[in-house]
């Protein structure tokens with residue numbers, strides 16, 4: 509395993525994505541709420557560039573104590589990566605597929621030292 513330098517922390521704004529190619533792998537590094545995440549840029553559906561899709565909060569049904577449906581809301585704590593080809597959604601936090609948790613994007617460790625960001629590959 510080796511560490512690959514990505515950038516200085518301040519070089520990537522929240523919401524930005526960088527795509528790296530390391531040893532034949534394409535890896536998407538995503539910054540969200542000041543945290544960095546890295547996943548293989550390969551959707552488990554048909555191989556689309558999953559990390560290049562939009563990121564949006566998950567949606568949940570808001571139901572009161574008596575079971576009445578009040579509407580749907582966004583869950584800002586559960587952001588999804590949406591594959592641009594056909595819309596498969598993955599949890600940004602761990603790369604698992606929203607509908608089928610057996611599917612998971614390959615995750616890479618990200619470390620930050622001295623203001624620099626690295627991915628372990």
Ligand code: FES
Pocket residue numbers: 551552553554555556557558591592593594595596
């Ligand atoms: S290739 Fe990603 S949803 Fe189909």
